[in-house]
Amino acid sequence: MGKTNCSCEKCQLKSLFFSHVDASEMSNICDIKVEKQYSKGEIITTEGEPIREFIYMKEGLVKLSKTGTDGKDQIISFSKPFDFVSLLSVFSSKTYKYSVTAIEDTTVCILDLDVVKNHAQENALFAMDLMARISEATDKILLDNLAIKRKHLKGRIAHVLLYFSDYIYKNDEFELPISRREIAEYIGMTTENVIRTLSEFRKDKIIKIFGKDILISDKKRLQNISDFG
Amino acid sequence: MGKTNCSCEKCQLKSLFFSHVDASEMSNICDIKVEKQYSKGEIITTEGEPIREFIYMKEGLVKLSKTGTDGKDQIISFSKPFDFVSLLSVFSSKTYKYSVTAIEDTTVCILDLDVVKNHAQENALFAMDLMARISEATDKILLDNLAIKRKHLKGRIAHVLLYFSDYIYKNDEFELPISRREIAEYIGMTTENVIRTLSEFRKDKIIKIFGKDILISDKKRLQNISDFG
């Protein structure tokens, strides 16, 4: 039996990779993967470049973004550990359609794309699992975008704060991993109005702000603003 | 050799289904599919209902939409022949996350979901092809949504008109398959402003309007508004 264990105890890709394989047939994913570290701010993949690798998030936080013809960026979504970062486009395009940038120190596992494709071709259940993960991820992005689209400025800001608090950090106090401008790029409003709204929340004692550190003091009200604003 | 021909000459699903199969192994997709007709306005699938079938568009035009908690609809995208309508969610969820409604008389081919899943499980190349189609479709939706988000009211309306003209009907004159309100639900603006903008385009001699019939008379200018508005 091949070794199926490596240092990555929680690796979900490993589970997917091996879950439907006869032990004797498989090569060890841990032997062929390359780990790579990125500091906050570093670009992981660039829009337009050829896709050669399959990227899997081990640690950290990244943003997916796209640059418009006018040079202005739009942030599409964020990815956290155990997401397949190169989800979008990997199986439908030869080049990246979006850029991925680390917004926290990030570790990714990199597999040669052909290895993953070959494995999927030889193992339909793995292909099915991948498909499910891709669908899930894109569904989440679409739903999130729709939710934001329904809301006004205040609701959108509340939404973003709750997103980081509830979904990413699972804590009422956290350090915003992105700038005010990036929040604006995500929700489709201007930087100034993002700042103004945060200040307003502060004045209304809904949150406390210390630079990038945010403390949500009245979550119920914030949730209310997110739901009805 | 099994029969691989049926009345659907252009069926791409059939091609996918059979492209990687040994002739002797395959069952005929044409024998197990059920064709179903929907008139303009009829609901094909409803948000929240269990997914039992794999739906493939043979003829017509549909909209994907979602109803918000406030009862207001949002239109996510449109699908035309040879799209897999149940793309989103099919492999990741037990229930539909979106509704699909015919906006033109529509014919779909319906396959039992388990049959498709089984075929994918036994045939990894088919699974890979499906994956590519799913990625492509969701990529297109995301890109379209980003493009719309970047634009103002006029740019969004121009975008929608060009979408139907260039992508759906491939003609400068066409009948709008959706109401003014539905355009509003798609671009995230109000019905009144959609109407006002269309009237303005008419006054500026960019388009001609006869009820639902639209004739684009100054495409270059419309393209310009879409690009920079």
Place this chain on the structure above:
DNA sequence: CGCGGCTTTGATGTTCATCAAGTAAAGTGG
């Protein structure tokens, strides 16, 4: 230390939603 980027606040104007009111079109029941 100075430069560029991020943040903040205020003033101003534009864009857009809302409200109102009326016409046209389309579906409904007698």
Place this chain on the structure above:
DNA sequence: CCACTTTACTTGATGAACATCAAAGCCGCG
């Protein structure tokens, strides 16, 4: 088929939401 109801469409007036412009403080970094 006609009166009736509802839904779609249209235009105008008003105000709210938001973008833009301007100016200044702050912070990190070479």
